[in-house]
Amino acid sequence: MKIDIATFIGLCLSVWIIIAFFLDYINGRYFSKLKKEIRLERRTCEVCCSVYFVSLFFEFWHCPLCGSINKEHTKVV
Numbered sequence: 001m002k003i004d005i006a007t008f009i010g011l012c013l014s015v016w017i018i019i020a021f022f023l024d025y026i027n028g029r030y031f032s033k034l035k036k037e038i039r040l041e042r043r044t045c046e047v048c049c050s051v052y053f054v055s056l057f058f059e060f061w062h063c064p065l066c067g068s069i070n071k072e073h074t075k076v077v
Contacts, residue, residue, distance in 0.1 A: 046070050 040053040
């Protein structure tokens, strides 16, 4: 069975494109799971009393309304 060179190159490129899209899909699903695990906490600005949701990893955060820098209050046990 003979295969023309143009057909061979076309098949190779098609398979390569399908594999690239499949790997990109798998990679996108992995990163979307990571984004869902981000946890937010409700915090109130000490100056203007506005309520915002801030990531748990930030000790200091910036209020977008009044521009003040706030610090998380830790509870002492």
